[in-house]
Amino acid sequence: MRIGILAACLLLGAQASAEPAASGESPEYVKGKETLARVTGSSGAKVVESLQDIAPELGRWIVEWGYGQVVSRPQLDLRTRELVTVGALTALGHAQPQLKAHINGALNVGCKPEEIVEVIMQMAAYAGFPASLNGIALAKEVFAERGVTVNRTP
Amino acid sequence: MRIGILAACLLLGAQASAEPAASGESPEYVKGKETLARVTGSSGAKVVESLQDIAPELGRWIVEWGYGQVVSRPQLDLRTRELVTVGALTALGHAQPQLKAHINGALNVGCKPEEIVEVIMQMAAYAGFPASLNGIALAKEVFAERGVTVNRTP
Amino acid sequence: MRIGILAACLLLGAQASAEPAASGESPEYVKGKETLARVTGSSGAKVVESLQDIAPELGRWIVEWGYGQVVSRPQLDLRTRELVTVGALTALGHAQPQLKAHINGALNVGCKPEEIVEVIMQMAAYAGFPASLNGIALAKEVFAERGVTVNRTP
């Protein structure tokens, strides 16, 4: 059936990604690369690239399963997914590089900086002030790097 | 002195809630009660009530600060807030009663069951399968209690 | 290349699983079902089955990615994998149903009860006594259910 899926993709010209699929890439991988690029620009691909000499399958899983299957599902839009991810990583507290990546990701898919800040602030009620403060510190870094300003009308 | 605060509110006509504020309730408390009712129906008020003989201030904080100040802010709609909360509590893994309450809360503010399931599933990528599986088990309980069915069109 | 993989499997008769692959099952899914059965007997399949009406893709991901890709890799034997999983779930502390499943899983793939107990005890040094105590309580349940005795020669 995977043959069928691939065949269907090819027949239907479902291959809309700008970058042609490399030999050996499953349709989920191709889809995942597209979504990864939408969410992270080129930084996600760099993370995957950095895994090549030590744990390339981890990189493949992130693209093919994480982005290609989980995050690409149409049941929830990418903006909501990224806000949920920012909230969850803020609450967990131990995933700072990934939280920073997804604050960027949320901006990339169209979330307003005010929404991102709001989600991180809300986590104070569910995971305590330290988690929120550390999340806001990362948002501040990201916003400064990108020249984003937060509109604080009361 | 809280009566004085309330007096100030009344004078300023800040009191827009349908249910009249009890004596000694700050405007944030009144706002919080409204939002708590929208999110939890009557179950949140029961949790607060259950704290009266042991930790009433904790109940007041949840209403006045948590719901009156944090969750009531207009920068993010309640639907997104509830999905973020469901995601974060799923990822944390140790807050099962509250996760169940917020799966109900998400339904109460208009989230589709498919969206709730989607958020819990997405957490597999960020917090692992056990967190997602335990979240789905609670969603299954809630949906069964409310007669909600999940529309699984592929 | 995936076509190549599948072709190779078919040509080489790599399909050794007793249960024939249902239509629509990828080779990874078939491999995952095999490994899931080795680790969990029939209980893992029941968990997957229980997800059918609410989050069937989560079940598929567990089988196809979790067991078919991650756990089936030959770089580490199943005995070591299960001991590592028992240790990690003990340390995390919030995944009790899954910890119980993997204590069973460790026995199923040939770990000695003494080894399982040892791993859970070791977690006291890395995650504290409460995590270890709650893990041992689950091991005690599992061993009682299966009539397993722990050989405590000093």
Add this chain to the structure above:
Amino acid sequence: MRIGILAACLLLGAQASAEPAASGESPEYVKGKETLARVTGSSGAKVVESLQDIAPELGRWIVEWGYGQVVSRPQLDLRTRELVTVGALTALGHAQPQLKAHINGALNVGCKPEEIVEVIMQMAAYAGFPASLNGIALAKEVFAERGVTVNRTP
């Protein structure tokens, strides 16, 4: 050899405990049993007893190292230690049986119920409302079992 250790202790008159040390018990074990009894009454000893057939060394470590060495140190009084433990277990969120045991322990060593409640409430600021709510629920159980009432003068 442990008999040799005990012999040394006896010769040096280090044995001040009311209950005579069983054969093979180190001075730290004897001290730990004393402190365990002060903190938990007889319930801690029952936990240790329950480990005898599966992980007796874990029980010995809890008594000998945990209570005999860590908790028995004179640098901090038992009341403060128990309040700190109640706070930490509330914040961790995954150690409910142990949190319940230490709410009892705090009462046993002379903490006022108001102090215990206060510590659990304070954790809302550092670990979020769910952690505090689940801690208060356990305190409510313990206080009900012991007929303890909380004095809530404003």
Add this chain to the structure above:
Amino acid sequence: MRIGILAACLLLGAQASAEPAASGESPEYVKGKETLARVTGSSGAKVVESLQDIAPELGRWIVEWGYGQVVSRPQLDLRTRELVTVGALTALGHAQPQLKAHINGALNVGCKPEEIVEVIMQMAAYAGFPASLNGIALAKEVFAERGVTVNRTP
């Protein structure tokens, strides 16, 4: 309207703080600023200040709710509160900047360095050695910065 609240407070003579309340500050905020200064010297105010351009309400919540309502309650003295906070943040493990702040805070409100070290050491039994080791590393930094020595008489 907050001006109205403040007006009520002023009329009722509730304003006992040395530093005059700025326009728009609630009595809880004024109380929180006092407690924040007692616990953190000027560093807490700097954290709050750093939030002004991105998440000023988070700063207000920390002052008004966290310090003004939770930490200022008279049911527990500040020394015990700070030791509990140091213990909880050590156990959580993901809140290093806040743990460092509260090691300083504990010293500021009169805890002895030996007591702080003792609490962090005790967490080894409840959250494992890594949590304790990372907490001690921070205490070592703080003590070095302040020229504090730990009195290690056996």
Add this chain to the structure above:
Amino acid sequence: MRIGILAACLLLGAQASAEPAASGESPEYVKGKETLARVTGSSGAKVVESLQDIAPELGRWIVEWGYGQVVSRPQLDLRTRELVTVGALTALGHAQPQLKAHINGALNVGCKPEEIVEVIMQMAAYAGFPASLNGIALAKEVFAERGVTVNRTP
């Protein structure tokens, strides 16, 4: 009195360690030093040394209880113990210095780099991608420092 204990040991000929025990060292401490050296080379001893002026007992506990009693038990070989520890610390996510130490430790006791990578990758399924990614980043550091290459034959 510890001298008394040591005397008993010496009389009983329990002292089999190559390095003579310093005055005041229990047999468990001596055993722990041996195991610590096998696992960490000289780096563990440096950690213990760094605790001397602030929390020397924590260092003693790590050697005497952690390595001397827990990790030295013969029921599980050191290779498996280190892989389990690497997995658990990866999953916990907040113990990065210790995770790095145990990636080194795993290599020191004979684990292959491929096995270490495999354990860290496996944690993606149980604790999410961020935990695995941060673990792999540390493994990459360690392998680079030691000139270790990972053999990635498919």
